[in-house]
Amino acid sequence: MNAIDTAIRAAAADIKLIGVTKAYDAQTVVIPPMDVELRAGEFTVVLGPSGCGKSTLLQMIAGLERVSDGKIMVGGREVQDLEPKRRGCAMVFQNYALYPHMTVFENMAYSLKVAGVRKAERAARVAAVARMLALSDYLTRKPGQLSGGQRQRVAIGRAIVREPNVLLFDEPLSNLDAQLRHDMRVELSELHRRIGATSIFVTHDQVEAMTLADRILILNKGRIEQFDTPKAIYHHPASVFVAKFIGAPPMNILPVTGDGSVLRLADGQIVAEARLTGSYQLGIRPEDIIVGIKADGHAVRAVLRFREDLGSHSVLAADLAGSVIRIATPFGADLINQPELFLNLPAARLHLFDAETGRATCRAFAAQ
Amino acid sequence: MSSDSTLFSNRWLPVLLVAPMMLLIALFFYVPIFQAFYWSFFLERPFGGGSEFVGLDNFARVLADPEFWKAGWRTIIFMVTASSLAVLVPLILAVAADRKIRLSLPARNVLVWPKGVAGASIGVVFAFIFNPFVGILAPLNSIFPGIWAPGINGTDAFITLIAAHVWGGIPFNFVILLAGLQSIPRTMHQAAAMDGAGPWRRIFDVQLPLIMPQLFLTLVLEFTESVTSAFALIDTITNGGPGGATTLLVYKIYMDGFSGYDLSGASTQTAILMVFVIILTAAQFIFLGRRVNYER
Amino acid sequence: MVENARSLNIIASLILVVGMIYILGPLYLTLSTASQSYEFMLRNGLAWYPGDQFLANMASIFTETRIPIQMLNSMVVAFSNAAATCVLSFLSAYAIVYFRIRWAGVVFALILATIMLPLDIRVITTYQVASNIFSPLNAVLDATGLNGLIAGIFGTPVQLELSVLNTHFGLVAPLVAHGTGTFLFRQFFLTLPKDLFKAARMDGAGPTRFLFDILLPLSRTSFAALFVLTFLSGWTQYLWPLVGASTPDMQTAVVGLARLVPDSDGQVPDFPMIMAGAVIVSIIPLAMIALLQRYLVQGLVLSEK
Numbered sequence: 001m002n003a004i005d006t007a008i009r010a011a012a013a014d015i016k017l018i019g020v021t022k023a024y025d026a027q028t029v030v031i032p033p034m035d036v037e038l039r040a041g042e043f044t045v046v047l048g049p050s051g052c053g054k055s056t057l058l059q060m061i062a063g064l065e066r067v068s069d070g071k072i073m074v075g076g077r078e079v080q081d082l083e084p085k086r087r088g089c090a091m092v093f094q095n096y097a098l099y100p101h102m103t104v105f106e107n108m109a110y111s112l113k114v115a116g117v118r119k120a121e122r123a124a125r126v127a128a129v130a131r132m133l134a135l136s137d138y139l140t141r142k143p144g145q146l147s148g149g150q151r152q153r154v155a156i157g158r159a160i161v162r163e164p165n166v167l168l169f170d171e172p173l174s175n176l177d178a179q180l181r182h183d184m185r186v187e188l189s190e191l192h193r194r195i196g197a198t199s200i201f202v203t204h205d206q207v208e209a210m211t212l213a214d215r216i217l218i219l220n221k222g223r224i225e226q227f228d229t230p231k232a233i234y235h236h237p238a239s240v241f242v243a244k245f246i247g248a249p250p251m252n253i254l255p256v257t258g259d260g261s262v263l264r265l266a267d268g269q270i271v272a273e274a275r276l277t278g279s280y281q282l283g284i285r286p287e288d289i290i291v292g293i294k295a296d297g298h299a300v301r302a303v304l305r306f307r308e309d310l311g312s313h314s315v316l317a318a319d320l321a322g323s324v325i326r327i328a329t330p331f332g333a334d335l336i337n338q339p340e341l342f343l344n345l346p347a348a349r350l351h352l353f354d355a356e357t358g359r360a361t362c363r364a365f366a367a368q
Numbered sequence: 369m370s371s372d373s374t375l376f377s378n379r380w381l382p383v384l385l386v387a388p389m390m391l392l393i394a395l396f397f398y399v400p401i402f403q404a405f406y407w408s409f410f411l412e413r414p415f416g417g418g419s420e421f422v423g424l425d426n427f428a429r430v431l432a433d434p435e436f437w438k439a440g441w442r443t444i445i446f447m448v449t450a451s452s453l454a455v456l457v458p459l460i461l462a463v464a465a466d467r468k469i470r471l472s473l474p475a476r477n478v479l480v481w482p483k484g485v486a487g488a489s490i491g492v493v494f495a496f497i498f499n500p501f502v503g504i505l506a507p508l509n510s511i512f513p514g515i516w517a518p519g520i521n522g523t524d525a526f527i528t529l530i531a532a533h534v535w536g537g538i539p540f541n542f543v544i545l546l547a548g549l550q551s552i553p554r555t556m557h558q559a560a561a562m563d564g565a566g567p568w569r570r571i572f573d574v575q576l577p578l579i580m581p582q583l584f585l586t587l588v589l590e591f592t593e594s595v596t597s598a599f600a601l602i603d604t605i606t607n608g609g610p611g612g613a614t615t616l617l618v619y620k621i622y623m624d625g626f627s628g629y630d631l632s633g634a635s636t637q638t639a640i641l642m643v644f645v646i647i648l649t650a651a652q653f654i655f656l657g658r659r660v661n662y663e664r
Numbered sequence: 665m666v667e668n669a670r671s672l673n674i675i676a677s678l679i680l681v682v683g684m685i686y687i688l689g690p691l692y693l694t695l696s697t698a699s700q701s702y703e704f705m706l707r708n709g710l711a712w713y714p715g716d717q718f719l720a721n722m723a724s725i726f727t728e729t730r731i732p733i734q735m736l737n738s739m740v741v742a743f744s745n746a747a748a749t750c751v752l753s754f755l756s757a758y759a760i761v762y763f764r765i766r767w768a769g770v771v772f773a774l775i776l777a778t779i780m781l782p783l784d785i786r787v788i789t790t791y792q793v794a795s796n797i798f799s800p801l802n803a804v805l806d807a808t809g810l811n812g813l814i815a816g817i818f819g820t821p822v823q824l825e826l827s828v829l830n831t832h833f834g835l836v837a838p839l840v841a842h843g844t845g846t847f848l849f850r851q852f853f854l855t856l857p858k859d860l861f862k863a864a865r866m867d868g869a870g871p872t873r874f875l876f877d878i879l880l881p882l883s884r885t886s887f888a889a890l891f892v893l894t895f896l897s898g899w900t901q902y903l904w905p906l907v908g909a910s911t912p913d914m915q916t917a918v919v920g921l922a923r924l925v926p927d928s929d930g931q932v933p934d935f936p937m938i939m940a941g942a943v944i945v946s947i948i949p950l951a952m953i954a955l956l957q958r959y960l961v962q963g964l965v966l967s968e969k
C-alpha cells in the first residue's frame with residue numbers, strides 16, 4: 001500500500017437497518033419493514049428488477065429520501081433524521097450528475113469547499129484522487145468535454161475525495177457500453193480493495209452483482225428474497241424468484257408431485273426419488289442437465305424445439321411435460337438431427353421449492 | 369438537415385410555401401428598414417412635397433439636437449434599470465416557485481396573467497393607481513404634500529413606468545426561467561446535497577449557473593423589448609412628461625413623425641436606433657453568449 | 665430529501681405572496697373602482713372595496729363609447745393575426761426543414777432577423793409602406809429605368825397606388841411579418857424523429873400527403889400554443905393599431921381604452937368608467953389565459969428554444 005492509498009483510506013462503518021419502511025400511503029408501500037446488517041468494509045450489491053425498491057433503499061440510506069419508519073445506524077450512530085452531508089455517505093449517480101459548469105477539479109473539490117477545507121488541502125486531496133483514477137490530465141476540462149468512462153471516473157472521484165465511511169452507487173455502470181462496463185467493474189473492485197469503504201451498489205445486472213459483491217442482497221417488491229454470498233446465491237437460491245433471477249439462461253422450474261417415494265412431472269415421468277408428498281416446484285440449472293440420446297435410468301424424455309449455438313456452448317430448448325426446458329451443453333454435433341432427447345437430472349443438482357410460497361424447502365436430496 | 373437524399377426535392381413547391389411569409393416580411397420588415405436608412409439621406413417633405421438628397425445633413429441635424437441625446441440617454445437608463453428589474457423580479461419569483469411549497473401552483477398560474485393585459489391597458493390602470501390625487505399614494509401626499517408627484521417630478525414618472533413595465537414583463541421571463549429551473553435534473557440537487565450544499569447554497573452554486581442560458585436569453589430579449597414596449601406605457605401614463613422627462617427615443621420618433629411631420633428626422637432617428645439595437649444584441653452575444661453554453 | 669429547508673420555504677412563500685399581490689393588486693383595484701361611482705372616487709380616491717355601480721359603468725361604456733365595435737375590431741385583428749401566423753409560419757417552416765433547397769438557411773436567417781427589430785421601432789416607415797403597398801414596386805420601376813421606357817411607349821409611367829391603412833388587412837399584415845412562428849415550428853420539426861420522414865417516404869407519401877397525414881396531426885399542440893400566443897399579442901398591440909387606423913370605428917379596443925383618458929390635465933377623469941373599460945377590454949384575453957394556460961406556457965417555452 002502506497003502513500004496515496006493511505007491518504008484517502010476511509011474508516012469504514014457498519015450499517016444496520018432496523019425496521020426501515022417506505023410507504024407513500026397505506027396502499028403504496030414501497031418497502032415493508034426491513035431489517036438488515038452490512039458489515040464494515042463490505043461490498044454489498046443490492047440486486048432486483050426495476051421497481052423493486054432498491055434505489056429507494058439506497059436513497060434512504062443516503063438521506064435523499066425520508067424513511068417512513070424505522071432506524072438507520074451507520075457506525076453505531078442513528079442517522080435517519082440527519083441531513084445527507086452529516087451521514088458520512090458519498091454517492092455515485094447513474095447519470096453521473098456532474099456539475100456541467102464546473103471543471104473536473106471543481107467538481108471533485110466542491111464538497112471539500114462546502115465543508116470549508118482550506119484551498120491547499122483541497123488541491124492536494126483532489127490531486128491524490130485524480131492520480132489514483134488517472135484523471136490528472138483532465139482536471140481543467142469541463143464534463144462536457146469528457147468521454148463516458150472519464151465522466152464515470154470523475155463521479156467516483158468526487159465521491160471518494162471526501163473519504164466517506166460509506167460509498168453508495170446507484171446503477172453507475174448502466175450508461176456505459178459493454179467493454180467499458182467490464183473495465184469499470186474491474187477498476188471498481190480494485191478501488192474497493194484499496195480504499196475499503198463500506199460500499200452499497202445498486203444494480204439490476206446480475207453479472208455486476210456476481211463479480212463485485214462480497215454479499216448480494218436480492219430484493220423483490222421491497223422484500224429481501226436472499227442476502228448471501230454470490231456463490232451461495234447461485235448454488236442455493238432461497239426462492240424460485242432468486243433461482244430465476246440469477247444465471248443466464250435462468251434456472252428451469254418444473255412443477256412436480258411427490259407420492260411418498262418418487263417425484264413425477266406433470267406428464268407422469270419420474271424425475272427423482274424422494275420421500276415427499278404433495279406439489280413442489282423443481283429447479284435445475286441448464287448447465288446441470290446431462291443430455292443423452294438413449295433412455296437410461298431416470299432419464300426423462302423431451303422433444304427438442306431449437307438450439308442456439310453460442311460458440312463456446314449451445315443452448316437447447318426442449319418441450320418437457322408441457323413446459324419449456326433449457327439445457328446448456330458443450331458442442332454436440334450428433335444432437336442436431338435428434339428430435340428426441342433424454343435428459344438426466346442429477347439428484348445432487350436439483351432444487352426443490354414450495355409450490356405455494358416459492359421458498360426453498362429443506363435439502364430434500366442431500367441425504368441421497 | 370444534411371444533404372441526405374431523403375428530403376423532398378421539388379423545385380417550385382418550397383418557393384410557393386415560403387412565398388406568402390417572405391412577401392409579408394419583405395414588404396413590412398425589409399422595405400421599411402431600407403426606407404428608414406434611405407430617407408435618412410434625403411430631406412422628405414410631408415404631403416408628397418418631393419424629396420431632395422442631402423447626404424449626411426439629417427444625421428448632423430439629429431446629432432446636434434440636444435433633445436435627441438437626452439432621449440437617447442433616457443432610453444439607455446430605462447433599458448438598463450427596467451430590463452434588469454424585469455429579469456431579476458421574475459428570477460426571484462421563479463426560484464421561489466420552483467420549490468415544492470403549497471403556494472407554488474397558484475403562483476405559477478397567477479403570474480402569467482399580465483400576458484393578457486395590453487401594455488396600454490395596464491398603463492391606463494397604473495396611471496390611475498399612481499395618480500397623485502386619487503391614487504394609492506394620495507393619502508401619503510396629504511400628509512407630506514408633494515412627496516409623490518409624477519406629474520411634476522420626472523423621477524416619480526420614471527418609477528411609475530418601470531413598475532408598469534416590470535408588471536407586464538413578468539409572464540414571459542417567469543415562464544422561461546422557471547422552465548429552466550425545472551429542467552435541472554433532480555440528481556443534480558441530490559449530488560449537491562450529498563456534497564454538503566444546503567438549499568440556500570444550491571441556489572447560487574447549482575441552480576443559477578445552470579439556468580445561465582435562459583437568463584441570458586431573457587436579458588437579450590428584454591433589452592430590445594424595453595426599448596420598444598415603453599411606447600404604450602409612455603403614451604398612456606406620462607405622455608413623455610413631465611417636461612420631457614420620460615420621452616424615450618421611440619416616443620420621440622413617434623412625436624416627430626406623426627405630430628411634427630418631420631419624416632426625415634424621424635427616419636434618421638429610427639435608423640440610428642436600429643443600428644443601436646443591432647449592435648447591442650450582437651455585443652451581448654459576443655461578450656455573454658459564449659460563456660453560458662455548455663453541454664449538460 | 666432529509667434536510668431543513670424551512671427558512672428558505674417560508675421566504676419563498678412570502679416572495680410568492682408579494683409577487684401575486686403585485687400582479688393581482690392592480691387588477692383588483694381596477695375591478696373595485698369599476699364598481700364605484702364617479703362621486704365616490706372623487707370623495708375617497710381609489711376604491712379598496714367593490715361598490716354597486718359596476719353595471720352602470722359598464723352600461724356607459726356600451727352606450728357612450730365606441731368600445732363595443734372596437735372589441736369587434738380587436739377580435740378580427742387578434743384572430744386573423746393568430747390564424748395567418750399559424751398557417752404561414754407552418755408552411756414556411758415546412759419548406760425550410762423538409763425540402764432540399766440550397767437557400768433554406770438564408771431564408772430562415774431573413775425570417776429570424778425580424779425578431780431583432782420589433783414593429784414599434786420601424787413604425788414610421790412601415791406606416792409609409794402601408795399607405796401605398798405598391799410604393800416599393802414603383803420605386804423599383806423608377807430606379808431601374810423601366811418606368812421611363814413604359815412612359816415612352818404608353819405616354820405615362822406606372823404609378824400604382826393602394827393604401828391598406830384603416831383596413832383590417834393593414835392592421836394585421838405587419839403583425840404577421842414576424843419570425844417567431846416559423847422558428848417555433850422549425851424547432852418542433854427538428855425534434856421529430858427523422859425516421860418518421862423516411863418511413864412516410866417509403867410508404868410513398870409525397871409532400872402534400874406527408875403534410876396533411878403526418879405533420880399536421882403531430883403539430884396540433886404547437887398550433888394551439890402559437891395560436892394562443894399570437895392571439896394575445898394581436899389583442900394587446902398598441903402603437904401599430906394607433907397609427908394604422910385613423911377612424912375610431914377601425915381602431916382596436918386597447919387604443920379606444922387609452923383614448924378614453926382625456927389628454928388635458930383639467931378635472932379628474934371618470935376613472936370608474938375607464939376602469940370598467942379596462943375590465944371589458946382585458947376580459948377576453950384573461951379568460952383565454954385562464955382556460956388555455958397550458959398552451960400559453962408551452963408556447964412561451966417553445967418560442968425560446
